[in-house]
Amino acid sequence: MIAQYLANGIVLGSSIALGAVGLTLTYNILNFANFAHGSLLSWGAYFAWLVVLVFGGVQSTIGPLSFGWPFILAIVAAALMASVLALVLDWLVFRVLRKSNIQVTLVIASFGASLLLRNLIVVVFGPEPQYYSDNIQIAQPILPGVRTTPDELFVVGLAVVLVIGLHLFLTRTRLGKAMRAVSDNASLAQVSGINVHNVVRWTWVVGGSLAAVAGVMFGLTVQILPDMGFNLLLFLFSAAILGGIGSIYGAILGGLVIGIAADLSVLFISPAYKPAVAFILMIVVLLIKPSGILGEKVQ
Amino acid sequence: MTGIVSYLVFFSILASIYSLMSLGLNLQWGYTGLFNIGVVGFFAVGAYTFAILASPPAAGHIGGFNWPFLAALIAAMIATGIVALIVGIPTLRLREDYLAIATIGIGATIQLIANNMNWLTGGPNGIYNIPQPLSAYFSSNLGYNVFFLVMIVVILLLAYWSLERIVHSPWGRVLMAIREDETAASSVGKSGFSYRLQSFVIGSILMGLAGALYASFIKYISPTLFMPVLTFQVWAMLIVGGSGNNRGAILGSVLVWALWTMSGSVVQAILPSTLQVKGGAFQIILIGLVLMLVLLFRPRGIMGSRKAVVFAGESKTVSGE
Numbered sequence: 001m002i003a004q005y006l007a008n009g010i011v012l013g014s015s016i017a018l019g020a021v022g023l024t025l026t027y028n029i030l031n032f033a034n035f036a037h038g039s040l041l042s043w044g045a046y047f048a049w050l051v052v053l054v055f056g057g058v059q060s061t062i063g064p065l066s067f068g069w070p071f072i073l074a075i076v077a078a079a080l081m082a083s084v085l086a087l088v089l090d091w092l093v094f095r096v097l098r099k100s101n102i103q104v105t106l107v108i109a110s111f112g113a114s115l116l117l118r119n120l121i122v123v124v125f126g127p128e129p130q131y132y133s134d135n136i137q138i139a140q141p142i143l144p145g146v147r148t149t150p151d152e153l154f155v156v157g158l159a160v161v162l163v164i165g166l167h168l169f170l171t172r173t174r175l176g177k178a179m180r181a182v183s184d185n186a187s188l189a190q191v192s193g194i195n196v197h198n199v200v201r202w203t204w205v206v207g208g209s210l211a212a213v214a215g216v217m218f219g220l221t222v223q224i225l226p227d228m229g230f231n232l233l234l235f236l237f238s239a240a241i242l243g244g245i246g247s248i249y250g251a252i253l254g255g256l257v258i259g260i261a262a263d264l265s266v267l268f269i270s271p272a273y274k275p276a277v278a279f280i281l282m283i284v285v286l287l288i289k290p291s292g293i294l295g296e297k298v299q
Numbered sequence: 300m301t302g303i304v305s306y307l308v309f310f311s312i313l314a315s316i317y318s319l320m321s322l323g324l325n326l327q328w329g330y331t332g333l334f335n336i337g338v339v340g341f342f343a344v345g346a347y348t349f350a351i352l353a354s355p356p357a358a359g360h361i362g363g364f365n366w367p368f369l370a371a372l373i374a375a376m377i378a379t380g381i382v383a384l385i386v387g388i389p390t391l392r393l394r395e396d397y398l399a400i401a402t403i404g405i406g407a408t409i410q411l412i413a414n415n416m417n418w419l420t421g422g423p424n425g426i427y428n429i430p431q432p433l434s435a436y437f438s439s440n441l442g443y444n445v446f447f448l449v450m451i452v453v454i455l456l457l458a459y460w461s462l463e464r465i466v467h468s469p470w471g472r473v474l475m476a477i478r479e480d481e482t483a484a485s486s487v488g489k490s491g492f493s494y495r496l497q498s499f500v501i502g503s504i505l506m507g508l509a510g511a512l513y514a515s516f517i518k519y520i521s522p523t524l525f526m527p528v529l530t531f532q533v534w535a536m537l538i539v540g541g542s543g544n545n546r547g548a549i550l551g552s553v554l555v556w557a558l559w560t561m562s563g564s565v566v567q568a569i570l571p572s573t574l575q576v577k578g579g580a581f582q583i584i585l586i587g588l589v590l591m592l593v594l595l596f597r598p599r600g601i602m603g604s605r606k607a608v609v610f611a612g613e614s615k616t617v618s619g620e
Contacts, residue, residue: 033396109594115531116587119580237400272415279404286389
């Protein structure tokens, strides 16, 4: 019984982890809590849904999965489109506010942008839930006492691949190293010849792409809703804070812990309270160790 | 004619309720620089506390305490203050965005409790028959609403007057000193945390008071009345009116509330019935655009003080390093 909830938690945690990485990246490099990050998740999920819709005629599926090759294409397209959306948002709003040195209002602006983007979804796509596929998935036993659908295994596998890819990107590539340098100390990075503007742009691309994939993964395993990103935002922030804001590996770890905790809580209280569980964990972390598990000092 | 009058009375009562909230937010944000993105949560705590304590017995959820109006009002304010303490104590020592994150969490959590804790809040059905003070003495609805308006305007003026007194008192000057330069303020022995916490709690109590009055005025509350968009409206009111200025907060409330209700009627008139469900979304997009444009082109709002917190951020954002 517990093993099953643990498995569910890992599936939810995979989405949260990828979303939280983007959040923590923007927090560290751009220096503000981006409340619009949840909207990137929702938009990513809807972008992918659009692409799948275009390929509506393609009915064949990959092995036991509920979707076919168009869906893989849709994930890539969604990541690209969400990156563009993030860059446009930055260019239209955040860039201007950054320039005028009124950094604190960035948070308010991002909160406004999040509501705006969420309601644009309602206007464009309608308020009703959507699904990538009508195929019904049957949960198969994979371990004693644990049943998962093939889609859920795909989601966890994709998350693992992306996390490894992100790790290689940050440690092996010039751009990745530059990103870590800017996040550690922007002024120092600038005097050593790193193009900070370029790093900012790539931060949005990486964060936006991961958000889109997280949104698609959530949409695949649960459903696609205009509110999904906003509802997940609390999980993302809890994960980022638990892992230590600014720490990428912390965000991944935090995402898994929050996902598992939320799903284990179902043993004791109604599933409706999952976001509240994330919130209470966040408050506890802030009380005991505000720097999180892997983070630096926050005071 | 009476139609217009009764509509204006209704409009003014709600504008006053919003004004109380934006005054509370102004104390927190305008004077202290605290991000509260969970305004709706504190508003809901006030509304629900009042509704539970003041209502007659009802099937399905706790109630029947029949508390008198004033007692329930004060209890609602105390309950909101306690919730503010719970959120404020862990977060107000940290970098300012932590409070924003925690307040959005409390807003969501209270919404969850309202929706799911049926024995306490009536769940999705909400709480009915919330009493209105002295309603037995009035025969017409309009007459009563005029009385309610007078009462709420008196409360609003009282709140305005008290806030003006405290922000211009030594206490208020410490608040602004901390907002502008916390290191300097703490070097003369003023604890930033303690003052921030006081300001946060007082501001939240005003939001709770607004919630209690709202519950009493509309007589019926349910979770759908407490959506995150309300927080957004109050922020738009404060930013448009001008943060750091109490008169600006009230002016902004009236203006944005007028814009909101007008856009609502326009949407209703223009949109075909098939698109009506999306009407609310259009309204939010409109208010969002107004807020963004004000932030970008006139960050001080209509009446904002020159020293409003929007310009104080530069010195503080590095404190996270």
